[in-house]
Amino acid sequence: MNTEFFKDFNFKGFWSECSYSARDYIGDLPDQEMINSVEKELGYKLPASYIQLMKSQNGGLANRSVFPTTEANSWADDHVAINGIMGIGRERIYSLCGTHGSRFMIDEWGYPAIGVYFADCPSAGHDMVAFDYTNCGKDGEPEVVHIDQENNYKKTFLAKDFETFIMNLKNEEEFEID
Template structure:
């Protein structure tokens, strides 16, 4: 497999192996037919780095689940946390087109329809991580932003792209108060 993204990145210890992840997040590996179908349903071209990652494991909980921020949000003064990364599919509760997927967050929770919500947070729906297509159009390379429902859906820039976001995730312990 030719890898355009994540050169020198070790996924060996990236994913958390637990029953919750297997039951609610991890879908069968994404194939081209499923990717096309999900992109059509969502109305956006998914980032190549995300697609490549989902072809090796399609969603799940990450061992490193904290991303540093330059500004405070409803979760913390200096970071956001993710629960899991949604896979490409429909069958898992937390997959892009699943029961609690991207469109659910827009329709039921009132999140802005400016992209694809791909990672949930420990706040049980009160903040989400988004592929933000506001600056690039539906076929461009989206920025990664945090949307804070508790703060009037405030948008906080996190990373220029998905790979940068994944590489920037840190262990929770790095942000625990002493």
Template structure:
């Protein structure tokens, strides 16, 4: 939806000018482990109730194009060093909304798993895993905005005493900032 005021157009829908149709990588692994079935608003409400947090509108919008999976671009720049790199982090995939898949927000490796089994801080929703097989994760961090606010995206590094590194001011900025491996080749 666009609102025009005095000749200025303001986009207020997530990803209004972003090509989500070309976001996901096709793979059997993604379909088996990440990609969940289509969901309803009632399904979203159930997941939010179980997690104790309101999902960002941009997360829901992205998941309506494909419910979880592996993005074509899996790297995001950071302003400080992480265990992965001096200037960026990498993700393996983004969790689907639901509980059907291993990598879904309420699945086998949900936020409560990362908090209780691995000792990650209980600051929000762990929504993306990294190539380290659990030694670093991405989280929708609600610690500053509360459970119904707009969370920031942070990288949490278990190998560095759960160091928290800001990745993006919100989920939409995170998605827009993803880059391919070629952006980081030396």
């Protein structure tokens, strides 16, 4: 993997290797044509760190799936959890432009149109993680936010960028999970 991002980050064990991940999340590695096509369809320039990661594995369930928070949400008092990270493409159910991708969450579930929803959560659609372009415009570097549908689509800031988000994901064993 290109080392422009994620310096000194060990991805060993980051991704789950289960059949569900392979079937519903992991797509073919994206080429520039696919990246351009997905960006055009979504209306946003994807973060370079996200593209770099997707060029090494295009989506999947994450073993490091918990992000610490200082605010409570409908999932927990001190963290949000993700199932998987959507890849760049259309062919997998959980890819950015797949049947349960970003536009689906906005159009069918009523999530706010603030950017690109890239990570689903264990709540089966009741909260999501997104690239929020509100402060940077469609071509800028988006923040990563949690949107809590169960709490009137409350937006909670998670990280200044995708790289920071990934590097701060923890194993769920580090949290008290009911």
